[in-house]
Amino acid sequence: MNFEAVKAIYRFEMARTWRTLLQSIVSPVVSTSLYFVVFGAAIGSRITEVEGVSYGTFIVPGLVMLSVLTQSITNASFGIYFPKFIGTIYEILSAPVSYFEIVLGYVGAAATKSIILGLIILATAGLFVPLHIQHPVWMLLFLVLTSVTFSLFGFIIGIWADGFEKLQMIPMLIITPLTFLGGSFYSIGMLPQSWQTVALFNPVVYLISGFRWSFYEIADVSLSVSMGMTLSFLVICMTVVWWIFKSGYRLKS
Amino acid sequence: MSPIISVSGLSKTYASGFTALKSINLGIKPGEIFALLGPNGAGKTTLINIICGIANASSGEVLVDGHDIRRDYRTTRSLIGLVPQELHTDAFETVWATVSFSRGLFGKPKNPAHIEKVLKDLSLWDKKDSKIVTLSGGMKRRVMIAKALSHEPQILFLDEPTAGVDVELRKAMWDVVRTLRASGVTIILTTHYIEEAEEMADRVGVINRGEIILVEEKAALMQKLGQKRLKLHLQGKIDAVPTPLAAYNLELAGDGTELIYTYDTRSEHTGITSLLSDLRAAGIRFSDLDTTQSSLEEIFVSLVRA
Numbered sequence A: 001m002n003f004e005a006v007k008a009i010y011r012f013e014m015a016r017t018w019r020t021l022l023q024s025i026v027s028p029v030v031s032t033s034l035y036f037v038v039f040g041a042a043i044g045s046r047i048t049e050v051e052g053v054s055y056g057t058f059i060v061p062g063l064v065m066l067s068v069l070t071q072s073i074t075n076a077s078f079g080i081y082f083p084k085f086i087g088t089i090y091e092i093l094s095a096p097v098s099y100f101e102i103v104l105g106y107v108g109a110a111a112t113k114s115i116i117l118g119l120i121i122l123a124t125a126g127l128f129v130p131l132h133i134q135h136p137v138w139m140l141l142f143l144v145l146t147s148v149t150f151s152l153f154g155f156i157i158g159i160w161a162d163g164f165e166k167l168q169m170i171p172m173l174i175i176t177p178l179t180f181l182g183g184s185f186y187s188i189g190m191l192p193q194s195w196q197t198v199a200l201f202n203p204v205v206y207l208i209s210g211f212r213w214s215f216y217e218i219a220d221v222s223l224s225v226s227m228g229m230t231l232s233f234l235v236i237c238m239t240v241v242w243w244i245f246k247s248g249y250r251l252k253s
Numbered sequence B: 001m002s003p004i005i006s007v008s009g010l011s012k013t014y015a016s017g018f019t020a021l022k023s024i025n026l027g028i029k030p031g032e033i034f035a036l037l038g039p040n041g042a043g044k045t046t047l048i049n050i051i052c053g054i055a056n057a058s059s060g061e062v063l064v065d066g067h068d069i070r071r072d073y074r075t076t077r078s079l080i081g082l083v084p085q086e087l088h089t090d091a092f093e094t095v096w097a098t099v100s101f102s103r104g105l106f107g108k109p110k111n112p113a114h115i116e117k118v119l120k121d122l123s124l125w126d127k128k129d130s131k132i133v134t135l136s137g138g139m140k141r142r143v144m145i146a147k148a149l150s151h152e153p154q155i156l157f158l159d160e161p162t163a164g165v166d167v168e169l170r171k172a173m174w175d176v177v178r179t180l181r182a183s184g185v186t187i188i189l190t191t192h193y194i195e196e197a198e199e200m201a202d203r204v205g206v207i208n209r210g211e212i213i214l215v216e217e218k219a220a221l222m223q224k225l226g227q228k229r230l231k232l233h234l235q236g237k238i239d240a241v242p243t244p245l246a247a248y249n250l251e252l253a254g255d256g257t258e259l260i261y262t263y264d265t266r267s268e269h270t271g272i273t274s275l276l277s278d279l280r281a282a283g284i285r286f287s288d289l290d291t292t293q294s295s296l297e298e299i300f301v302s303l304v305r306a
């Protein structure tokens, strides 16, 4: 194992994070605050409570997930796409590093950033509504697993993308809608029966449900199903990454 | 001495269907400076990229220090430093950060003293805290060299190191290369410029359209270079070289109106004086004479055109 290399990639990526701290942190915090103002205040004045918790409090886990998902994908996809784009990937490819180590460095850094961001957003939310987390360990577990899984997903997109449009397309066209429809701002139980069935095909539902359970013990699906699905996504992403490297897909001519 | 790099039957066909390398065989000796010469698109970069792990070979085998580049990629890649043809840099990193990054990437523990030495050797020390984006092209190229040297490689690939580099920097670069060689590093460089190969290399390989068409000691090439041709334009026409002149290996040309004598400029006796007196004795008169030297450039061009 070339730990020095993993460290080098990880540090390099984290340095990029600190350099772009403003965009990385300020914009999600601002948009989260806006969600609170718009959804929490405007809608919350009509829907006062969902399953025993105030509406503002209810939407916190969903908001955190929304940011964590998009940021994981954006960070990880940029992290690997950029060296491809400017050509510095040559050095990674010519270095004595295994693919596993490359993924560990890039995905590790992207996931770290997402986790930090998730916690910052949580703290921001704490300024607007009273928070209490019943199962902090589960909460962290869901946060870490989701960050890692979607950083892996972002890594895949970064390798697949051959232009900046593609890079932005997936988060815009897939992740944001899935998160909005995945119960960030409502409980699936509030939907008509037929839509509830449709919603179960949305993977984000399971992530949010499990995450929300760790806060308030309210969930759309059982904890074991949430965890099972989360782990399945992780395994799927790992398999795809493994295949990419095995086949040299879009990295080596 | 067993070669430090041994390429056998190496072929490369790109996804586009274009065959860039056709069954290349090549051995690089430890500690030598090998110049790979060839026109644009000959396959120089492709060959280097395969050896370094940036591109996959279609078939064939490459051993570096006896290790297969696929199976033992960790070993082979840690031995190699690469300065690519294009300037690929992280614009917003500092020189120090990017060079230290390379060292870590190649699995070497931190060694600020070594990085300092490399930067000083390349006259980059005063730029160590500058962002790469603020450097000139020549400085960026030196940063690329510093990155390649950061992990103390045994083999250094320089893919057109002097493209876009001024005379002074070129000289400085050759000094670095010579020092490296003196410390036992094997150096493979590609170039379009024959003078460069002539000045630096121990051996020269010529590649064209994906095939190695010549590999020779530079000295042997210089031998060919040392040959000069003396052409005598005769006043009259002769049918054959007269027997008393047989020892000179003269060639008859221009339908019997020209005699050509080939000699070595570096030998003590060129034989010209005696040839001229023997010609007079044989009664052959000439109206004019000229000499030509075949340059490596000519040899190269004739090889590549063939």
Ligand SMILES: Nc1ncnc2c1ncn2[C@@H]1O[C@H](COP(=O)(O)OP(=O)(O)OP(=O)(O)O)[C@@H](O)[C@H]1O
Residues within 6 Å of the ligand: A253, B014, B015, B016, B018, B019, B020, B038, B039, B040, B041, B042, B043, B044, B045, B046, B047, B085
């Ligand atoms: N990724 C690629 N896909 C398809 N063809 C390629 C690719 N890379 C290089 N080639 C082709 O392979 C041939 C050899 O290219 P290569 O870059 O190895 O040449 P070179 O000898 O380094 O040339 P130069 O002196 O211009 O740098 C060229 O015809 C080039 O067009």
Ligand SMILES: [Mg+2]
Residues within 6 Å of the ligand: B044, B045, B046, B085, B159
């Ligand atoms: Mg080239």
